[in-house]
């Protein structure tokens with residue numbers, strides 16, 4: 520497990536990792552007989568939203584190329600990769616964001632006929648796309664899942680793995696979601712429990728994350744000990760558990776997912792990478808693990 524360097528901006532780390540991988544991917548793929556796809560299932564607007572008025576002012580002060588660079592979101596970054604992908608699929612369910620996103624066709628008019636836009640739920644579009652026979656079609660690609668919080672289900676991740684053709688970059692909601700839901704005493708609201716089941720694709724996390732309290736600490740009820748649980752997992756443990764889950768369905772998974780932290784150094788997301796095609800496993804993993812490495 521790597522940890523983002525303290526002081527680094529996590530959005531920047533996320534987008535830089537993606538940019539580096541897409542560049543390396545297309546350099547390798549240009550020599551191969553495949554149609555290449557970039558799928559951005561939570562595409563946003565194509566540009567980063569300033570998080571505060573203060574950040575907006577800061578951006579305006581940077582009146583050089585860097586300010587433009589700083590504003591780019593994942594979709595824009597993907598469109599700038601050279602050589603270009605054969606197809607770009609952008610999904611965004613929010614109508615306002617979608618309207619912004621759609622403008623990318625004008626900004627990148629040279630690639631307009633390669634871009635497909637969907638104003639839909641990411642899960643629906645991914646399910647449809649992944650039901651096609653990617654191997655037979657000689658399609659390969661990279662899919663980026665950058666949701667807010669707990670918006671991805673294991674079913675969606677499984678559908679991606681089943682194509683055997685898509686490399687996955689995923690923001691797993693480690694600190695923003697999971698760690699907060701895993702309460703210390705194991706009393707978890709039913710709705711949260713269900714969300715965790717949907718995210719992990721199993722309810723076995725409960726046995727992994729909790730252990731029974733020591734007998735000495737137990738409360739008694741009618742002189743009988745009441746079965747009580749306590750949290751027995753660290754953030755690193757949750758990250759490892761999820762990474763191991765990915766290994767059950769993908770031929771290769773980066774062993775050093777990157778913990779992205781906020782300005783107070785609290786982990787928020789875990790940036791994970793999984794390879795889709797068994798034949799491409801070696802080089803893809805080497806590149807991704809190199810990108811994810813932090814000193």
Ligand SMILES: C[S@@+](CC[C@H](N)C(=O)[O-])C[C@H]1O[C@@H](n2cnc3c(N)ncnc32)[C@H](O)[C@@H]1O
Nearest residue numbers: 561562563592593611612613640641665666667
């Ligand atoms: C974290 S932002 C994406 C940022 C983007 N990757 C970038 O770098 O600029 C997540 C986006 O997903 C969209 N979204 C949320 N739920 C969605 C869903 N179920 N299907 C598609 N898009 C969704 C949100 O409207 C939001 O724009």
